[in-house]
Amino acid sequence: MEKLICPACGSSNLVKSNYHEYVTENIGGQVLIDKVLYQCPDCGLEGDFFNENELAIEKALSDLKNKLVVSILDGFTENKVSLSSIERALDLPQRTLTKWKNGASAPTSAGIALLKFIKLFPWLLEVAENKFDYEISQKIFMGNAFQKMISKMTFIESEFKEAGVITSANSTFLYIHMHKNEDINAMGYGNITPMVTIS
């Protein structure tokens, strides 16, 4: 058997050990795998000097990505967004996503990145549906941003009746409807609904 030597100092006193470590796939979760570590007692360096961990890591990542793809596609189906309509909007060949879901074919890294983006930002499908028109995309983006902003804002119930965002393909309105209140001072908006429009 070929003697294993340290690639840095040439020592043949390498010490091999095994350990467990998590392999993480961004939003795809993590899995614990066995790994090998070589340590050189003469120079102190350590690492996987003979590429023994590569296959295990790659398999773990592949499994995590496959589960992530199924999870994302199931999420759309559960929210009544058909895979066929996603394929149409993104100009993918029909049944591409079904094949990914069933394991009949595997998405490329680019395909997985695309799925991650539309999972995080489902409004991107609306952008695609509108043929990636720049002006419309901006309105869709800002409409979603306003909705997020409104959901994070704290309104004093006694002063604000309602707030929300209305969007269409042509324009986006952010409205805040305030109660009539004579004590509301400086802005004088006691009985007027202020609005911000983007058109």
Add this chain to the structure above:
Amino acid sequence: MPKYDIFEFIRCCDENKNDVVPLKSALDDANSCFGLKTKSNLLDFIGNNGMEDLKFVNTKEWENNPDKTFKIYVDAYEFRSMCNWVILHPYIMKRR
């Protein structure tokens, strides 16, 4: 002045991957800083000129070299990828 040719190292990462050995520290940092999870990913990234704005920092003699008759130096560089700046220390080396 660096002791070794960094571009020869980058070429090795592209064309002679078996001659390059990333240490555990390098792989751990590559994963945490850049999401590069395997040796292949890391060397492909380097070999594809992924290290932007590469700048030489300094060079030092390798202190832990057990063979004091044969001097080995380590060149340190800093580089950027997207928004992350990193110092490339001697965590990756060429196989003897």
